[in-house]
Amino acid sequence: MAESDQLAERFRANHALLVAARDRLQSAVDDGTASDADTKRLATIEELLTPVKVSEQDADGNVVEVERPRQFYSVDPDGQGRAVEVLGDLRQAENVAVLVPGMGNSLDTFRGQSDRGGLIKQEAGPGTAVVVWLDYDSPHGLVEAASKDAAIEGGPRLAGFLNELDELKADDTDVTLVAHSYGTDVAAQAVMAGARPKRLVMTGSPGIAKYVDEAADFVQPPTRLYTERAPGDYVSYSEWHGPDPATFPDGIRMATADPRGDDPVSVHWHNEYYRPNSEALRNIGRVVRGALQQITTTNTSRATETKLFLGTSWGGALNGVASAASRVYDGIVALTKPSKQSAGTAAGQPAANRTNGAARGPGGRQR
Secondary structure (H helix, E strand, C coil): CCHHHHHHHHHHHHHHHHHHHHHHHHHHHHCCCCCHHHHHHHHHHHHHCCCEEEEEECCCCCEEEEEECCEEEEEECCCCCEEEEEECCCCCCCEEEEEECCCCCCHHHHHHHHHHHHHHHHHHCCCEEEEEEECCCCCCCHHHHHCCHHHHHHHHHHHHHHHHHHHHCCCCCEEEEEEECHHHHHHHHHHHCCCCCCEEEEECCCCCCCCCCCHHHCCCCCCEEEEECCCCCHHHHHCCCCCCHHHCCCCEEECCCCCCCCCCCCCCCCCCCCCCCCHHHHHHHHHHHCCHHHCCECCCCHHHHCECCCCCEHHHHHHHHHHHHHHHHHHHHHHHCCCHHHHHHHCCCCHHHHHHHHHHCCCCCEC
């Protein structure tokens, strides 16, 4: 079976999976056994099953608007839920962007990420397909986000998907990995696990690891790193997981505001990088479609971005407090996390086998 036929069959199978989940939940609602979570998930699945309108050419070459089912490469309707949605035609696309969301996401919030993927697709222009990849357990709350467990678990999974994507797209199609917030940790783990996207975009990153302070520490050719940090982005200032990628000397830090000063859409704080008509989104679109010469850049500092009065800045103070708290957190984790030897003992593994078993086994979970 050709790859295009296999992809279409996969879309149909996941559509059928959603239909089955909808029918099961609807039955629970009808007989009065559904929980509040079931009712909410039913509404989510009904939304995922709603066809979308797309523009296509008819037999006479006219552009017409038709309805098509949404295209899910994978979906898990249970629990927190996961989904990987394809926007556009992977087989025909000249450029593909893979969007990796950050913390606080689930199947019930997936529509917002799908909309964000649509904005990237629109900004990058014709010939672009976007994959919205939420196939990891996005952390919920600051305590979970402080850990790297979800990234360590999700990164290899993302790397595996990117390898599969190589078989689905045309040979000369470039792939750009676009990650936001905690998603940048997941993307970094994927790259360190062997994924080789053409370009990697990180927005609002909390850092990769304490030892990673330049792109060359984790990005291998041909991948090139592009970053964005908006004024007031407290997540980037915290550097909770490591140095801010926007400060890496061998990365390209893109502007989030038009350097000409003629920008009606402002981008501040942590969640505005994908605002329509913003320089932040325009730069992301330029990277995805390969218009690298059109990218605008900046090198503003935390102090400049958070200047208050008399030369004071809240960005530096936040960084200092967060850095100290992060060191305390890491120390507590190191004290409470069982060693490989003690973990092997608890599992009943013979002492002679513990070292070899640990070497062969998978790494720990990480967000």
